[in-house]
Amino acid sequence: MIERFANPARFMRLSATILPWCGWATLGLLAVGLYLALVASPPDYQQGEAVRIMYVHVPAAWLALSVYLLMAVASGTALVARHPLADIAAQSAAPIGAAFTFICLVSGSLWGRPMWGTWWVWDARLTSVLVLFFLYLGYIALVNGFDDPARGAKAGSVLALVGVVNLPIIKFSVDWWNTLHQPASVLRLGAPTIALSMLVPLLVMAAAFWLLFATLLMIRMRTALNERKALALRLNRAPRARPGRTAPVAAGPEASPAVRPALR
């Protein structure tokens, strides 16, 4: 089944159909989610109105972790199965994941100041999420740091896979170490320990963030495929434009690394 959808041409057709729906659904869910989070949900009996930061902070944190997991799976697929879309998917997901991680860190800091009395502590949860943010940035830098895009993709994939170690550390850091951060109250064994009036807005915002991620991922993957196709066309056209030359520049061996990913 993955084989069927991992075909670039089929992906372009399928995503062209889904993309507008995803985009409008994102905007709709965001509007509902923001209304629930900022107006309809009750203030917390201890935290007061500051609890509303949760509806940004927690979905952003979920996405930060999930996007990294997805990026690592795509990277693994790229290394093992060499699917043409796997590298593109991983590279397209990275900046979106970094954005969600950044929002998680900033909103957490803004929440920590009134509730804990500090913007930042170097405890396990906060530090491991900061490491996640640097993993995203390192991946992006590494992928773009090679002249040969194929080598950059490979190095990035290895980094993404190694970084997976960080995910369980983040998830269980609140159970393994003493921390200011509260333990999980939604994604835990047994029933959530959060009131329904707060759980619903939280889940709506999370769904909106997920849809936003899906929309942006499709847009970025389509952009990458467009650019690769344009590059392939340019390189193929070059020798034909000068029929007299015996050794066309773009068809020489030095051009092959750039051609390979485009034609793969």
Next chain:
Amino acid sequence: MLQAIGSYLAMGGYAVFVWPAYAVAFVVLGGLALYCRHRYRRSTRSLETLQRQLGPRR
């Protein structure tokens, strides 16, 4: 009426923490979305131009 809006915006004294949290999320995600859309449209346009130049062979 104005008072009600004012007390809502005050967020029970947490306004300086709540609103920046939402503002950062809005600016980062909105900016990323606009930038992605801009790059997507540019790549589509340049690919179409290229395909037109190459003629009906492709």
